[in-house]
Amino acid sequence: SMPETVQQEIVQSDIQSKADKTPVTVADYGSQVLVSLVLNMEVTSGSFSMVAEEDSEDLRKDGAEEILERITDLVNKTLAEDGSYNILLSKEAILSAIDTGKSEGGPSGRHWVLDPIDGTKGFVRGGQYAIALALLDEGRVVLGVLGCPNLPFTSVSNLSGSSSGDQTGALFSAAIGCGAEVQSLDGSPPQKISVCTIDNPANASFFESYEGAHSMRDFTGSVAEKLGVQAPPVRIDSQAKYGALARGDGAIYWRFPHEGYRETIWDHAAGSIVVTEAGGVVKDASGNDLDFSKGRYLDRDTGIIATNKQLMPSVLKSVQEAIKEKKQASSPL
Ligand SMILES: Nc1ncnc2c1ncn2[C@@H]1O[C@H](COP(=O)(O)O)[C@@H](OP(=O)(O)O)[C@H]1O
Ligand SMILES: [Mg+2]
Numbered sequence: 001s002m003p004e005t006v007q008q009e010i011v012q013s014d015i016q017s018k019a020d021k022t023p024v025t026v027a028d029y030g031s032q033v034l035v036s037l038v039l040n041m042e043v044t045s046g047s048f049s050m051v052a053e054e055d056s057e058d059l060r061k062d063g064a065e066e067i068l069e070r071i072t073d074l075v076n077k078t079l080a081e082d083g084s085y086n087i088l089l090s091k092e093a094i095l096s097a098i099d100t101g102k103s104e105g106g107p108s109g110r111h112w113v114l115d116p117i118d119g120t121k122g123f124v125r126g127g128q129y130a131i132a133l134a135l136l137d138e139g140r141v142v143l144g145v146l147g148c149p150n151l152p153f154t155s156v157s158n159l160s161g162s163s164s165g166d167q168t169g170a171l172f173s174a175a176i177g178c179g180a181e182v183q184s185l186d187g188s189p190p191q192k193i194s195v196c197t198i199d200n201p202a203n204a205s206f207f208e209s210y211e212g213a214h215s216m217r218d219f220t221g222s223v224a225e226k227l228g229v230q231a232p233p234v235r236i237d238s239q240a241k242y243g244a245l246a247r248g249d250g251a252i253y254w255r256f257p258h259e260g261y262r263e264t265i266w267d268h269a270a271g272s273i274v275v276t277e278a279g280g281v282v283k284d285a286s287g288n289d290l291d292f293s294k295g296r297y298l299d300r301d302t303g304i305i306a307t308n309k310q311l312m313p314s315v316l317k318s319v320q321e322a323i324k325e326k327k328q329a330s331s332p333l
């Protein structure tokens with residue numbers, strides 16, 4: 001696919017820095033264009049609304065001509081190679097396709113939620129990333145798809161060492177009330193997946209961000225200790241973590257960003273339905289469900305925890321204890 005080709009050949013000029021200092025690449029923009037174009041053409045019933053991560057502002061600035069040209073070429077080349085749609089996009093059409101993702105979402109009606117490349121830092125590093133698409137209906141996630149081109153098809157235990165002969169690439173999908181599935185990217189028949197059945201925290205392993213700045217490791221380390229987790233953390237980028245959890249590669253995924261960080265809905269919508277439809281649960285640190293109905297940002301208390309039903313009560317308890325300790329340690333006497 002287009003992101004795979006870009007990842008293999010990525011050069012410095014393909015990578016830009018956004019106003020918030022996070023990276024964005026030609027593949028992030030290109031993926032947002034392609035997904036929004038196809039959705040627009042295929043979804044014909046009702047009005048179309050999409051909440052997506054990227055916008056065209058930086059691409060309309062002086063000096064962005066070259067990168068816009070590169071995105072336009074990439075998108076047109078991909079469309080031509082695929083052959084399903086006989087269209088050629090101008091630069092202006094590229095910019096307006098990106099901006100179809102400007103919706104505010106919210107509690108009423110239907111909204112597509114897109115992270116065109118989740119885990120851009122992993123993508124640039126040659127690591128894990130995901131293309132994450134979900135559908136919100138009246139404020140709840142009803143559909144989710146996670147494309148993970150670099151994820152071993154059977155298990156992340158095959159991440160290091162390609163000697164296993166495992167296929168690479170996994171496409172997770174879930175619809176509300178219908179369970180979760182995985183298939184290979186070349187279109188093998190989908191198979192049902194479910195979270196692991198581990199109930200003893202001593203046997204549990206956990207996923208967390210590869211990027212240390214995305215989740216506080218001193219905090220998650222103390223939660224792991226309280227829980228009695230023995231295994232070392234498995235650190236991978238993007239919502240591939242939700243996919244890996246949903247098929248039982250590990251028992252827990254948790255995320256505790258630094259204070260003041262606001263989570264966005266496209267970082268969790270697709271992943272959370274894949275996990276819940278695989279029989280798992282996704283909560284904030286207070287044990288509340290995530291609320292995707294509040295617009296582009298996710299309404300939540302500190303942290304996000306995904307695990308199976310058996311482990312959630314003890315994980316929440318350890319998290320609460322760790323939060324209490326942290327508050328005591330930082331409050332003046
Ligand atoms: N300081 C921070 N704390 C927490 N999350 C952050 C962050 N900076 C960026 N992120 C988010 O973390 C996502 C990647 O998740 P992970 O840490 O699980 O790999 C990024 O998605 P994008 O790569 O789509 O921008 C971004 O939204
Ligand atoms: Mg980003």
Ligand SMILES: [Mg+2]
Nearest residue numbers: 115118119267
């Ligand atoms: Mg993201």
Ligand SMILES: [Mg+2]
Nearest residue numbers: 053115117118
């Ligand atoms: Mg992204």
